[in-house]
Amino acid sequence: MASDPRYRASVRIDLDLVCAHPDDLLTGIDGSSRMSASTMDAEDALLSLLDVAVSPGADHLVRIESASTAVVDSEWEGTSGGVPAGSSDTARVARAGARLAGIDWALNELFGGATGDATASELRQRTIIKGLVWNASVMVVDCLFDDVLHLADASGDHSAWRDTHVISQLPPQYATHYDRGFAQKFLAATIEVTSRLSASPVYPPTVAHELALKLVLDEAERNADRLSGDLPEGWREHLDTVLFQDLDVDSLFAEQDAASKRDAAAATPPLDFASWFIPYAHAPAPAPYASDDLKEPAGR
Template identity: 35%
Template sequence: MSADDEDITDELLADAGKLTGLSLELLGLDPHPDDMTAEQRLLFDPEDLAEMSAAASEDREKALRQTRLLAGLLWNSSSVLLDQLFRDLETLGQLETVTPANIAGSSALFSLPPQFAADYDVKFTRKFIVVASDVTASLVRGWTAPGCLAAELAVRALLDQAQITEDIYELDLPDAWRAAVEEVLLEDADSEWLYADDADGGAGTVPPGVGQWFESFTPADTVPPYARS
């Protein structure tokens, strides 16, 4: 590990506490019985509590550090994602037409379903930035499930940026961290099928156009007004 690697690790660990919308337990950290209240211990079987207590202190410290590093990475990646989206917006503003090649070479929009790439114009990107900002804010104010397809896609774009940082710096994160985070942030998600070569899943269903991605799933779900305009 280089000095730069060490610097970003320390930075991410320092940022971990800023991710107040998701607990370390939601990010996969197994709690230790000694840190639980009596009421919390009642939620576990005696066998599970015994297994948690038997974990070596070194293993617990490693798991805690890895999960805190993941929390800091998600915080950091929230800012990176928005910076990259603004960069893409500036680039799109200089193009007469948007092509799949433009999107494939973009800084953040490459994370979106490629078969709709020609529709990722300036207007779309502005709306997507607003939704992505709202999604990342949930990491602080308290996580709420995405309320529209665009919000789900923003989560995927966020995790792509996190994975890029992980790969660059070879971060020591929990095993299978992305799958674990997706299970929490994208529970019952509807957007994955948009990445299929045949987005109708072979069932003859017309996939929703990008304009529909900003429509709320239910009346109880919230989507920023600008994205709905």
């Protein structure tokens, strides 16, 4: 005898909630949950208060087999823009990510499409990745300002680059060029490449811009390792694939001899230090301060 037909559906429910202060959320949870409040943040407390259920009297018609909840985005009103102390590190990162719309296109393939078809968990992961990139952009630029001051104070000290925050992460075989003048130009390139991340998709126009973007993504990846939330596997590799035309700049970090440096200068586009601020052919013009006109634009 044939069984009764059944209808199965996956339902997405979006809720906009107005919540109390994090401290109030933590004191509002039940006694058993409060036992672990020392390790619980405000978002955990919020999710513990939510439940999905069918209407009373309809349980014989519909049975919920599984349900999951995740905070997609959050915004605190009545503050100066910061996130209250009761919030998790992940919430702080996600709050920053809400301001970075310029790489949404780059994340669509990673998450299988635009945000309209994403699950709550995927929306949250997307926002966290954007927050990691945003925070890394701010940190790298801020540290570069310190690097410029340090190199200015250590004029004539050819080893001063070793004590910098960001410049010391660049290929060491070119360290003899890392003085204040270079740091200022690299700072300009970094500001430009990070500003384009928050605006429209544009490939980095020079080797220096590519190096700056690489250092920003390196910082974002390091910060991701400190978060408790899971991110999709290969998210960094995916961003490398879509934000760069190629990854030739990685070869600059390999140990080079005189022959390999000549090869770098003869490459297309050239990767020798003299070409770092020369714009690629067909690339948008970089900021004047971060552009050299000593040679013709490099082909790419």
